[in-house]
Amino acid sequence: MxxxxxxxxxxxxxxxPENVYNAMDEANRNYCVNAGRSSYKLAKKATEIIEDTKKLLLKLVNAKNSANVVFSPSVTISLNQILNGLDFVNNSTVYVSPYEHNAVARPLNLISKKNSINIRELPLNENTLEIDIERMKYMFAKEHPACVCSTFVSNVTGYILPIDEIFREAKKYNAVTVLDAAQAIGLIDINLEKLDIDFLAFAGHKTLYGPFGIAGFIDNSSIYLKEFIVGGTGSDSLNLDMPKNSPNKYEYASPNIVAIAGLKAALDYIxxxxxxxxxxxxxxxxxxxxxxxxxxxxxxxxxxxxxxxxxxxxxxxxxxxxxxxxxxxxxxxxxxxxxxxxxxxxxxxxxxxxxxxxxxxxxxxxxxxxxxxxxxxxxxxxxx
Amino acid sequence: MxxxxxxxxxxxxxxxPENVYNAMDEANRNYCVNAGRSSYKLAKKATEIIEDTKKLLLKLVNAKNSANVVFSPSVTISLNQILNGLDFVNNSTVYVSPYEHNAVARPLNLISKKNSINIRELPLNENTLEIDIERMKYMFAKEHPACVCSTFVSNVTGYILPIDEIFREAKKYNAVTVLDAAQAIGLIDINLEKLDIDFLAFAGHKTLYGPFGIAGFIDNSSIYLKEFIVGGTGSDSLNLDMPKNSPNKYEYASPNIVAIAGLKAALDYIxxxxxxxxxxxxxxxxxxxxxxxxxxxxxxxxxxxxxxxxxxxxxxxxxxxxxxxxxxxxxxxxxxxxxxxxxxxxxxxxxxxxxxxxxxxxxxxxxxxxxxxxxxxxxxxxxx
Structure with missing residues (x-):
């Protein structure tokens, strides 16, 4: 075939890229162990690769020093983690673009069954199939956004959404801003210094040319996300709560060092x-x-x-x-x-x-x- | 090193095993695509490999025909999914073994902050470091279990817990039974026909000798788990709810075909x-x-x-x-x-x-x- x-x-x-295959095979054969939990040399090497990969990601999007990469096995999981982690006040309004994926739409739908949140679509011009920024401003003024979620590139039409304008306007109302960059990171220049983004979610296996099994979000905020998926962190084991600080409080279970090594190779290539x-x-x-x-x-x-x-x-x-x-x-x-x-x-x-x-x-x-x-x-x- | x-x-x-490395590299280079979402030949091959892997898993634990394998990227995620999916009546009691991992302990702790559940430890004989079955029976009689969660093998001491007795007793009270088989499957014979287990959680990267990035649970019950992590399923896209039936209702996002191919090779080896x-x-x-x-x-x-x-x-x-x-x-x-x-x-x-x-x-x-x-x-x- x-x-x-x-x-x-x-x-x-x-x-x-060929180096992704090679990096994964090399990781598999040489240091496929649990990083961040042990102090022997192989585990240290694995931990180093994770740190290096995170640095490359932060550099790719020109993140400021305070930003953290939070890894997870899939961007869907990261979006669930972010959206379920937000503390919505009763009757608050979440705006989503009409181009959202079910990785955003379904978690919000589920949240709306438990909390009274209003989910609204950003207005689309039916003729241009582009976001109507003026009508959006009007909607925000009438019904203030608590959170605005948008994909950067539509996975259906390839439309690049005007996220700079959307999030700039959202921030006038102190809304939490969530970017789904699954179809954009690596393909389109992203400059976090110039964008009002609190959480940037990314997938490894799409525009980053990395493997399945590694994704995450860049935590570019000081917003506290409630615990959602929890488990072993290899640290503070006797404590039934997760650690207090980002990214550790959001990272549970053994990191997938083979996928991370593949992502690192992909980032070197991009x-x-x-x-x-x-x-x-x-x-x-x-x-x-x-x-x-x-x-x-x-x-x-x-x-x-x-x-x-x-x-x-x-x-x-x-x-x-x-x-x-x-x-x-x-x-x-x-x-x-x-x-x-x-x-x-x-x-x-x-x-x-x-x-x-x-x-x-x-x-x-x-x-x-x-x-x-x-x-x-x-x-x-x-x-x- | x-x-x-x-x-x-x-x-x-x-x-x-060597065939795990080879299977992963082969999958990476030849059919690293989205299974279950498309109908072209490569996607069909990927889908077939997933189905074959699930069959091997069911065979390994002698599951009955009605059982389903639900894949996820890590056993921690599967345990979060199971425990958060259960519908606990107010004031119900969940028993856990004292050997549980934070993949069970932390999710239950988090659930107990939102729902009024009582978490009790199964009694341990301090001298033998083994479960005290008689005292357990007494505890169950006094405070009926709604759910009993136990690991099969302690990840600290290697103790093989008497799960047949624990779960048999639990079922006398119609409790939901959850087995964490992360340290046991592949190493100890598991016969689901003879065990009263509703959900059996497993990791790919431990006693199964498979890769990181693939794990799951065997759904051996007709218990309906509430939606927890949700996202794209590649089917019924216009519906904001997940599909209705197991395993599809619990499987979101692109399956990690490379890890699954590795797990399949491991299962062939074991x-x-x-x-x-x-x-x-x-x-x-x-x-x-x-x-x-x-x-x-x-x-x-x-x-x-x-x-x-x-x-x-x-x-x-x-x-x-x-x-x-x-x-x-x-x-x-x-x-x-x-x-x-x-x-x-x-x-x-x-x-x-x-x-x-x-x-x-x-x-x-x-x-x-x-x-x-x-x-x-x-x-x-x-x-x-």
Whole structure:
């Protein structure tokens, strides 16, 4: 299956850089032990790698010295930890972008069953499919935000949300600001010094080109998150409470040193400018190619400067899953089809008639030829 | 560092079987994609591997057909999920063994701050360091258990708890029974057909000889666990609730296919009888060797048939962490020292004077020579 054209990179980037594979195998064979809990040399080496990886992450987003990286095994878990950790006053309002993933939407829905919080969507301009900042300001003024949660890049349309404006406005009301950077970190320059972000959640296995099993959030605030998932910390074992300080109070259980070693290698590899330029080129080429095909509807933000790497479309007369199946069976092209775990946005895309979209997720390892093959395949399908 | 004698296997078994490394590298390079969410060939292969791994796990514990494996990235997370998922009636009593790990103790402590539950320890005979079954029966009769949680093997002393009797008695009161099998599965024969267990939690990276990043629980009940950690499931995306049925309702986010492939290889490798016999031999040899040294106190259950693989001791005149440091620095032997994330048991061991124990955790990959080297090292230290 090595000749597959893999275009499901918004789910998981694949392949990874060669040094990621090597680092993981090396960690597995040489120091796959419990870091942070013991003082023997192998454990110290593991602990060092964790600290180095955290430093690389903080550097990547230009975090200030007071910021901490809190690791977890998945960004979904980190978002659950953040959202369940917040102490919502009764009747407070949480705003989410209409592009949120179920990693945000479902935890908030669950929280709203136990606490009386109001969940509101940031307003979208239905014509441009972009956030309507002016209407947002009006909504915030009318119903103050206690928390604002937004993804940086939509995992459905590739829309880059105006998070600087969203969070700047949110902070006028002292709202807690949560950024889901799962589809952005490593691909888009993030400068925490210039952004009003309290918590930045990231996944290792997507735009960071790292492995499954390592993710987390950057704790850029002094907000105290309530305990949520708790367990052994390898320290203060006789205490039934978690340690008091970030990041230790949020990190439980044995760290996955193999995945962390892989992430470290990925961070060594990543060059945001280079990746961004390459994916920009491929994205433009893909959009141009799809636009030239009759019977395709592409879901893009109006201003293409606010867009990258992910392209969703539907094909006249086809359910999206059928396009996915034909691309796989007849052309060996892997794309994702359906609703992409994003519950809110489809009422704007109006893509239910095709059971969601065909989604192409590009990566640094895709080539123009991959894109050309996809476009040719779609053309072939429509000629049948 | 390849000549290290690694005796911290109760934290993480290391090394792993060669086929685990190979399976992980192969998964990384060939099908490191999102399983269960897409229908292209690579995703289908990943999904198949997950299903096969679950079947091997169910077979290993002789589970009935109705049982499900619920994967998660760590056994701590699984235990949080189970304990937070239970619907405790006000003032109900949860019994835990005094050997519990903070992966059980801390979640219960946190739950007790929000719900009025009573947490009681199963009674221990201070002389034998074994559970006092008769007193337990009396306690259950006086204060009925709503839930009973026990580890199978103590991660501090290697004591094999009488879980068949504990859970049989618990079921007389219709209590929910939770087994923490992190230190037992793969090492001790587990037959779910003969045990009254509702939830069996397991770790991949300990006695199963698999990697970090994959763990879970076997759902052997029809008990409905409330939603706790929620997120994308790759299905029913427009629904803000999780799917209704086990295991899907408990599994969120992208499965770690690389870790699962590693666990599958480990399960292919494991032969419980062979591993058990080997570790039995090494354990006996270790205990004999330590008993011959003056100035060593070993913490063992009275009946050594109820014991395996983990040996905790203290050395006269030394803090345990100093022994750990000397073993590492002068002998290149890695052991774990301290309280081992087990908050309750130390009041019985009375090991606070040495800041906890020196813990030796054996694995199938240790040899008699490893044990002999440790014993010689301890002798040398005491001769200084």
């Amino acid at each position: 090595s000749d597959v054209i893999y275009l499901d990179n918004a789910a998981t980037t694949f392949p990874k 060059d945001v400018d280079k990746i961004h330029s390459h994916e920009r080129l491929l994205t433009d080429y893909l959009i141009k190619g799809l636009e030239d095909i009759k019977g395709i509807k592409i879901y893009l933000p109006h201003n293409l400067i606010n867009h990258i790497s992910i392209v969703s479309f539907v094909v006249d007369g086809y359910k999206s899953e059928d396009i996915g199946m034909i691309l796989d069976e007849d052309f060996n092209i892997a794309v994702r089809t359906g609703y992409h775990c994003a519950p809110f946005i489809h009422k704007y895309l109006k893509d239910e008639f095709s059971l969601g979209t065909v989604r192409v997720g590009l990566s640094y390892f895709n080539s123009k030829e991959d894109v050309r093959n996809l476009i040719n395949a779609i053309n072939d399908i429509l000629l049948i | 390849s000549d290290v004698i690694y005796l911290d296997n109760a934290a993480t078994t290391f090394p792993k 032969d419980v009888d062979k591993i058990h016999s080997h570790e039995r031999l090494l354990t006996d040899y270790l205990i004999k060797g330590l008993e011959d040294i003056k100035g060593i106190k070993i913490y063992l259950p009275h009946n050594l048939i109820n014991h395996i693989s983990i040996v905790s001791f203290v050395v006269d005149g030394y803090k345990s962490e100093d022994i750990g440091m000397i073993l590492d620095e002068d002998f290149n032997i890695a052991v774990r020292t301290g309280y081992h994330c087990a908050p309750f048991i130390h009041k019985y061991l009375k090991d606070e004077f040495s800041l906890g124990t020196v813990r030796v955790g054996l694995s199938y990959f240790n040899s008699k020579e490893d044990v002999r080297n440790l014993i010689n090292a301890i002798n040398d230290i005491l001769l200084i």
